[in-house]
Amino acid sequence: MIRIALIDDHPVVRAGIVALLDTAADIEVVGQGHDADSALELVRREAPDVVLMDLHLGAGPGGIEATRALRALPNPPQVLVLTTYDTESDILKSLDAGALGYLLKDTPPAQLFEAVRSVARGETVLAPVVAATLVKRSSNPMPQITAREVDVLELLAQGKSNKEIAKALFVSEGTVKSHLAHIYTKLNTDTRAGAVAEAIARRIIRRA
Structure with missing residues (x-):
């Protein structure tokens, strides 16, 4: 049983x-x-x-x-x-x-x-x-969103500022900015709203 x-x-x-x-x-x-x-x-x-x-x-x-x-x-x-x-x-x-x-x-x-x-x-x-x-x-040859970048995206979707994201993840604001730069490149966007929209569309994160 x-x-x-x-x-x-x-x-x-x-x-x-x-x-x-x-x-x-x-x-x-x-x-x-x-x-x-x-x-x-x-x-x-x-x-x-x-x-x-x-x-x-x-x-x-x-x-x-x-x-x-x-x-x-x-x-x-x-x-x-x-x-x-x-x-x-x-x-x-x-x-x-x-x-x-x-x-x-x-x-x-x-x-x-x-x-x-x-x-x-x-x-x-x-x-x-x-x-x-x-x-x-696993088969996508393009750079993938990392687990930490997913954390940033999820907080971004909640409307958090860079300072709030840094505090939540126990990192510096500079580190958050670096993560955002990588996210923008991988998702082919240059705005916070665009990154969130693209991440939701690709089913990387769920809608907040």
């Missing part, structure tokens, strides 16, 4: 996913949580094999931070992201945090069940659109 913990901040969504998983004879939902803290508490108490993790968890730390915290535990569960977000930033950060799988919430039930089984076995599972995004990134 594969023991599952479900982390999602929407009660109705959780109820629907639990009802769906309960139809699989070899999958048991052992608990539900709505944020990063409840995820840690639940995993420590129930020791599930797999955690189904949403990325947006209300006002506190999101699913990426929760995944990183869970994977840092002495006996960590595997994490399968189940979300509506398919941007490059979310995908790369989730995998970097230790998630073994990344699916979208429109995944057919049979594929979700098989993904849970695969992740429980330690196998990587990616939604087709997610796999395509990673392949496109």
Whole structure:
């Protein structure tokens, strides 16, 4: 029996996913949580094999931070992201945090069940659109937006000034300006608004 913990901040969504998983004879939902803290508490108490993790968890730390915290535990569960977000930033950060799988919430039930089984076995599972995004990134000969540049873009999309971005990332304003120069070159633009618009259009970041 594969023991599952479900982390999602929407009660109705959780109820629907639990009802769906309960139809699989070899999958048991052992608990539900709505944020990063409840995820840690639940995993420590129930020791599930797999955690189904949403990325947006209300006002506190999101699913990426929760995944990183869970994977840092002495006996960590595997994490399968189940979300509506398919941007490059979310995908790369989730995998970097230790998630073994990344699916979208429109995944057919049979594929979700098989993904849970695969992740429980330690196998990587990616939604087709997610796999395509990673392949496109790796095969693109042009310089790619780095993880730190994504951080800058996300703060830029929130309307932050260079000083505010520097403070949030613990770097100097000069470093922020350097990142912006590289971003402008890579996205073929020369304005802050243009960089944000292009990053959203290319699905590098999600709309703020």
